[in-house]
Each structure stands twice: as C-alpha cells, then as structure tokens.
Amino acid sequence: MRAGLGIGALSKRTGVHIETIRYYERIGLIPPPPRTAGRHRVYDEAMARRLAFIARMRALGFTLDEVRTFLALVDGGRYSCAQVRDLTLAHRETVRRKIADLQALEAALGDMAAACHGDAVPDCPIIDRLGHLV
Amino acid sequence: MRAGLGIGALSKRTGVHIETIRYYERIGLIPPPPRTAGRHRVYDEAMARRLAFIARMRALGFTLDEVRTFLALVDGGRYSCAQVRDLTLAHRETVRRKIADLQALEAALGDMAAACHGDAVPDCPIIDRLGHLV
DNA sequence: GATAGGATCTGTAGGAACTACAGGTTCAAG
DNA sequence: CTTGAACCTGTAGTTCCTACAGATCCTATC
Numbered sequence: 001m002r003a004g005l006g007i008g009a010l011s012k013r014t015g016v017h018i019e020t021i022r023y024y025e026r027i028g029l030i031p032p033p034p035r036t037a038g039r040h041r042v043y044d045e046a047m048a049r050r051l052a053f054i055a056r057m058r059a060l061g062f063t064l065d066e067v068r069t070f071l072a073l074v075d076g077g078r079y080s081c082a083q084v085r086d087l088t089l090a091h092r093e094t095v096r097r098k099i100a101d102l103q104a105l106e107a108a109l110g111d112m113a114a115a116c117h118g119d120a121v122p123d124c125p126i127i128d129r130l131g132h133l134v
Numbered sequence: 135m136r137a138g139l140g141i142g143a144l145s146k147r148t149g150v151h152i153e154t155i156r157y158y159e160r161i162g163l164i165p166p167p168p169r170t171a172g173r174h175r176v177y178d179e180a181m182a183r184r185l186a187f188i189a190r191m192r193a194l195g196f197t198l199d200e201v202r203t204f205l206a207l208v209d210g211g212r213y214s215c216a217q218v219r220d221l222t223l224a225h226r227e228t229v230r231r232k233i234a235d236l237q238a239l240e241a242a243l244g245d246m247a248a249a250c251h252g253d254a255v256p257d258c259p260i261i262d263r264l265g266h267l268v
Numbered sequence: 269g270a271t272a273g274g275a276t277c278t279g280t281a282g283g284a285a286c287t288a289c290a291g292g293t294t295c296a297a298g
Numbered sequence: 299c300t301t302g303a304a305c306c307t308g309t310a311g312t313t314c315c316t317a318c319a320g321a322t323c324c325t326a327t328c
Contacts, residue, residue, distance in 0.1 A: 006275070007275085007277095008274095008275060008276075013267050014267060017315080018316095019316055019317070020314085020315060020316075022277095022278090027314090036323080038322075038323045038324070039277060039322085040276055041276085041277090048267060049262075052265045052266065052267050053261045056264045056265075058314090059195050059232070059235075060194070060195045060232055060239075061193050061196075062195075063313090064314075070260060073246070076255055076257070076258070077255075080255070081251075081254065082250075084247075084258075085250040085251075088243040088244075088246045088247040089247050091243055092240055092243040092247065095236050095239050095243065098193070098194055098232075099233060099237060101190055101194060102194060102229050102236065105191075105194075106226055106230060109222040110226060112207070112218065112222045113219050116216075117215075117219075118215060120215065121210055121218050122218075124208045126187065126204060127184055127187045127208055128183075130187045131186045132183070132186065133147050133182060133186050140295095140304070142304060142305075151286080151287070152304095154285085154287075156306095156307090157286065170294085170295090171294095173305080173307095174305060175305085197284090198284080
C-alpha cells in the first residue's frame with residue numbers, strides 16, 4: 001500500500017469503521033476508489049476529508065440523504081446558483097435550530113454541574129429547556 | 135379519551151410517530167402509561183415534554199443510550215452528586231464540540247449563500263470546514 | 269524464495285432504530 | 299345503533315450500520 005491509504009488506515013484517520021466505509025461506497029455516498037492489482041482499495045487525502053465530513057454530519061444528526069444534498073453542493077454542477085442559494089439558506093435554518101437546542105442543553109448541563117457541590121443532587125432542567133413542544 | 139392525550143394526539147404534539155412511541159415504551163425509554171378500560175394509552179403533559187426532549191436529542195445526533203443517561207439525570211436517585219457533576223461535564227464537552235461543528239457549518243453555508251448572487255456557483259467550503267481529521 | 273501474520277476482499281447475516289402493515293377492538297360523533 | 303376514525307398487538311420491512319466467515323493479498327522477516 002504505497003502511494004495512498006488502505007481502508008484500515010482511512011478508518012483510523014477518520015473514525016469511520018471499515019465496514020461503514022464499504023457501505024457508504026455501496027450506497028454511492030463515496031465513489032469507488034482505485035484498486036491495487038490485488039483488489040485492495042487505495043484512498044487519497046481528499047477522500048479522507050470527505051469521509052471525516054460525512055462522519056461529522058452524521059454525529060450532528062443529519063441523515064444520509066441530508067448529507068447527500070450537502071455533498072451535491074460540494075461536487076457542484078448540479079444546481080443553479082439560485083438553487084444553491086435556496087438550499088444553503090434552508091439548511092442554515094436547520095443548523096441554527098440545532099445550535100439553539102445544543103446551547104440550551106449546554107447551559108442546562110453547566111447549571112447542573114455548578115449546582116452540584118454538596119450532597120443533594122439538584123433537579124435537572126434539561127427537559128424544561130429542550131422538552132418544549134412543536 | 136377524556137383527561138389526557140391519546141397516542142395519536144401525543145404524536146402530533148411531539149412529532150414522534152405512533153409506532154416510535156410504542157417502540158420507545160417497549161425498550162423502556164418511556165414508562166408505560168395508564169390505560170383506558172379499552173386498553174388505549176393515556177398520556178399527560180409531562181410525558182409529552184419528555185418525548186419532545188427525546189426527539190430533539192435524537193435530531194441532534196445523540197444515540198438512545200446517550201438519551202438514557204440524560205434521562206437518568208432527570209429522573210434522579212441514581213447517581214451521587216459527584217457522579218452527576220462528572221457526567222454533566224463530560225456531556226457538556228460533547229455538546230460543545232457539536233456546537234462548534236454546527237457553527238462552522240452555518241458560517242460556511244452563509245458564506246456560500248452570500249457568494250451566490252450571479253451565475254457562477256461558488257465552491258462550497260463545507261468539507262474544508264468540517265472535514266478536518268481526528 | 270519461503271513463511272507467517274496482519275490487512276483486506278466479498279458476501280451474508282444481524283443489531284439498532286425506527287417504520288409500515290394486517291387484522292382486530294375501541295371510541296366518539298351523528 | 300351505525301360508522302368511521304383512532305387505537306391495539308404482533309409481525310415484517312427499511313435504513314444505517316456492524317460483525318463475521320472463508321478466502322486472498324501484502325509486507326516484514328528469515
């Protein structure tokens with residue numbers, strides 16, 4: 001494995017399991033990479049970054065279909081400029097809502113940790129902060 | 135269905151599918167509610183809020199096991215004060231990382247939308263911003 | 269070159285987290 | 299009472315991984 005990364009190295013670099021990488025290739029989320037004569041996959045740094053991006057987006061709660069739309073933005077050639085603008089603004093709203101929720105959660109956790117300096121466990125306000133209804 | 139919510143109403147209130155609510159009950163994430171004589175589930179407002187919280191945490195990328203630990207904080211009586219403190223601080227770090235990633239994504243999307251005012255679709259920097267390796 | 273052990277292959281099966289459906293019962297409005 | 303919507307239980311299917319088996323490839327060491 002000379003001039004690139006094998007799948008195991010890629011897995012370590014990105015935190016994505018080997019089987020998951022192969023799954024992503026199978027469902028078309030990442031392109032099939034070049035192979036050695038022995039059929040081993042060879043990945044480059046750009047692919048490592050792409051995969052790290054995918055992993056992050058998943059950890060942030062975006063579905064694979066949502067990740068696909070983000071990747072389509074990156075890959076280009078698919079949307080007009082107006083569509084890109086609409087798409088990014090819509091996604092941005094989703095992102096802002098997630099940020100707001102996480103900030104509420106962080107504040108609640110911080111409050112709770114700060115209140116926890118004696119023997120009495122304080123009430124945890126996270127449902128008050130994040131259990132509001134639609 | 136008089137003095138509470140049926141499962142359909144709860145589903146509408148929280149955005150969680152009926153089958154998902156029943157699934158959550160089956161796996162012990164939410165307690166079984168009281169029933170009518172006809173076996174219909176009856177939920178109260180506290181349960182609606184709990185479920186909305188769960189839905190939000192899932193949308194933010196937390197696994198059900200992570201949600202369980204949060205709920206254990208809420209339900210109390212399970213951890214000492216020191217454990218609560220350790221747990222909330224550890225969770226808070228996770229939350230902060232998610233916030234940072236989302237803020238990077240939001241900024242990238244905002245930049246892209248702002249750059250998209252002509253015919254030429256700009257390059258999308260989201261992988262540059264979120265594809266950094268571990 | 270031979271060997272050994274780790275890395276990787278393909279394909280299949282299973283787990284987690286839902287999601288849908290079927291056949292039946294309950295509920296509430298007219 | 300009737301009707302149609304809401305709900306029940308149980309089973310099966312989908313999505314997104316995750317694990318495993320049997321085989322091949324790769325690389326380091328002798």
